[in-house]
Amino acid sequence: KQEVxxxxxxxxxxxxxxxxxxxxxxxxxxxxxxxxxQDPGKGLTSLLLIQxxxxxxxxxRLNASLDKSSGRSTLYIAASQPGDSxxxxxxxxxxxxxxxxxxxxxxxxLTVKP
Amino acid sequence: DxxxxxxxxYLFRKEGQNVTLSCEQNLNHDxxxxxxxxxxxxxxxxxxxxxxxxxxxxxxxxxxxxxREKKESFPLTVTSAQKNxxxxxxxxxxxxxxxxxxxxxxxxxGTRLTVL
Numbered sequence: 670k671q672e673v674x675x676x677x678x679x680x681x682x683x684x685x686x687x688x689x690x691x692x693x694x695x696x697x698x699x700x701x702x703x704x705x706x707q708d709p710g711k712g713l714t715s716l717l718l719i720q721x722x723x724x725x726x727x728x729x730r731l732n733a734s735l736d737k738s739s740g741r742s743t744l745y746i747a748a749s750q751p752g753d754s755x756x757x758x759x760x761x762x763x764x765x766x767x768x769x770x771x772x773x774x775x776x777x778x779l780t781v782k783p
Numbered sequence: 784d785x786x787x788x789x790x791x792x793y794l795f796r797k798e799g800q801n802v803t804l805s806c807e808q809n810l811n812h813d814x815x816x817x818x819x820x821x822x823x824x825x826x827x828x829x830x831x832x833x834x835x836x837x838x839x840x841x842x843x844x845x846x847x848x849x850x851r852e853k854k855e856s857f858p859l860t861v862t863s864a865q866k867n868x869x870x871x872x873x874x875x876x877x878x879x880x881x882x883x884x885x886x887x888x889x890x891x892x893g894t895r896l897t898v899l
Contacts, residue, residue: 673825678823699884700880700881700882700883700884700886701884701885701886703887703888705890710871710893710895711892711893712787712789712873712890712891712892712893713826713873713875713888713890714890715887715888715889715890718884718885718887720883720884720885721884722884758825758826760826760888762884762886770828770831770841771828771888773818773825773826773827774825775823775824775825776824776825
């Protein structure tokens with residue numbers, strides 16, 4: 670059974686700092702890994718999707734990496750801004766679970782202080 | 784505008800009542816999903832559907848039911864058998880890409896259900 674862990678549960682940084690969010694998964698037989706942003710009381714917004722054949726994806730100040738052999742993904746945020754404050758979740762779609770199912774981590778809540 | 788809509792935004796239910804949450808998408812996606820989110824936690828899959836008139840149970844299907852009569856619509860009914868239904872419910876959709884792994888999930892804005 671796939672298990673996804675995100676540590677830390679919460680992170681507070683000053684504006685302008687570069688930071689890394691972590692996502693670990695137990696089963697490396699995956700189709701893809703997706704990073705989402707969730708603002709309080711809102712739905713999820715997709716940030717980046719990394720296919721199993723890829724090592725990283727970039728969008729603006731965001732860079733996501735994937736290391737299947739170690740069961741880890743990181744989301745790097747450069748030059749953080751107060752508007753980046755949100756909860757970030759990762760989701761893994763695995764071969765060895767029901768087709769179409771993603772397993773989500775509990776998220777990391779990021780606060781960027783002005 | 785393409786996207787996923789959910790209604791209502793807030794829903795209140797008395798104990799013993801069934802309620803239905805609406806989810807509509809105009810993205811022409813084959814797959815649709817219902818998730819439940821409790822405070823401080825990630826998402827747990829309730830049901831998903833990869834094609835019209837077919838759906839599968841997720842991890843926490845007990846007390847819930849769904850239908851998929853149209854490609855665009857995937858309503859979720861929370862029945863009186865669901866003992867702790869107060870939660871945030873999220874609907875999502877995606878293409879089905881199989882091994883290529885390109886199936887980004889797109890989410891609706893959510894429905895917050897409260898049992899009175």
